[in-house]
Amino acid sequence: MKKYFLLIPLILFGFSCQSKSQDNTKTPPRQDFAKGADISWLPQMEASGYTFYNDNGEAEDCFKILKDHGINSIRLRTWVNPSDDPFSGHCSKEETVAMAKRAKDWGMRVMIDFHYSDSWADPSKQRKPKAWEGLDFDQLKKALYDYTFDVMTALKEAGVTPEWVQLGNEIPTGMIYPEGHTDNWPQLAQLINAGYDAVKAVSPQTKIILHVDQGNNNERFRQWFDNAEKYGAKYDIIGMSYYPYWLEGKPDYTETIEDLGHNLIDMAQRYNKEVMVVEVGGEDDKPENTYNMLKAVIQKVKEVPDNKGLGVFYWEPEGARSWSRYPLNAWGADGRPTKALDAFLD
Structure with missing residues (x-):
């Protein structure tokens, strides 16, 4: 619009200046931007004897170290009936509630990530909880509702109100196979809505996130959320993962970051929703x-x-490779956070 002001007669100069000033006014940046971390491995790490050190090499609570690096929000996964495997277990309702309470005590906001599985759910697997096997579809919807309601009630009774809840984890082809596969969008939408209704019944102010991977892939997101709209899935926020490391060819982030930015804006405007990057990570040996x-x-x-970009969450920054064998953490071999974590400081 700016170039057109030069064509306005001088007699309208005062009006043009006023209009120009208004056009240049930007929405002030939000003060509650979520700088988050998923630290669901933490209880297992602590139970195994792993010691966290701050930048000065002093042993310290991981929550304190994260908070000192700008982290103000915590994301926690929850599994239905998990095993006690140190890497692919834990994350029960009880453990999730205890961690959420701990996060609140540190003054942090909480996101709960319902995987709707007994273990990992992601684009390659969405296994139904064993206790839900053999249920017909109406029974499955009720089981999902009851489980979600139960976890949310336990959090409420512990004094924790999650600011955000994810229904499913990285669900580009749906969740709770086979009933909730995207091959059958009407059923997937019903499962999503059962979770949505359960969360809102306990905590109406909690915002619901639907989460798809490859945040740089606009076509993927348009197709998925067009279907979500078409079949009436209820949600508040579009959540994205962004891992350049897991993309084909493992490109440097500089090759896809503009695509991520475009997709964030397009999702917010196309569906009139808020957006978040709920998972991100980079190589620990390239801090x-x-x-x-x-x-x-x-x-x-x-x-x-319009302040529709709500925040960014690092996935398991504390999950040091020496303990987890996971290469996309933000912790060094010396037990201290790497420079990568400093990105969350203002």
Whole structure:
């Protein structure tokens, strides 16, 4: 619009200046931007004797270290009937509630991620909880509702109100196979809505996230959320994962960051929803690159118009490779956070 002001007669100069000033006014950045971390491995790490050290090499509570690096929000996965395996177990209702209470005591906001499985759910697997096997579809919807309601009630009784809840984890092809596969969108939408209704029955103010991977892939997101709208799935926020490391060819983030930014803005405007990057991570042995990637992702989310970009969550930054064998953490072999985590500092 700016170039057209030069054509306005001088007699309208006062009006044009006023209009120009108004056009240049931007929405102030939100003060409650979520700088988050999923730290669901933490109870297992602590139980195994892993010691966390701060930047000065002093043993310290992981929550304190994270908070000192700008983290203000915690994401926790919850599984229906998990095993006690140290890497693929735990995350029961009881453990999730205890962790959420701990996060609240540190003054952090809480996101709960319902996997609707007994173990990992992601784009490659969405296994039905064993206790739900053999149920007909109406029974399955009731089981999902009752489980979600039960976890939310336990959190409420512990004094925790999650600010956000994810229904399913990375569900580009749906969840709770086979009934909730995207091959049958009407049923998937019903399962989503059962979870939505259960959350809102306990905590009406909690916002519901639907989460798809490959946040740089606009076509993937348009197809998925067009169907979500078509079949009446209820939600408040579009959640994305962004892992350049897991993309084909493992490109550097600089090759896809603009695509992420475009997709964030397109999702917010196309569906009139808020957006978040609920999972992000970079290589632990390239902390400088991961730091730069995180700064760029945070900036792209903050650039979403009308303050619809809510935040960014690192997935398991504390999950040191020496314990987890996971290469996309933000913790060094010395037990201290790497420079990557500094990206969350203002």
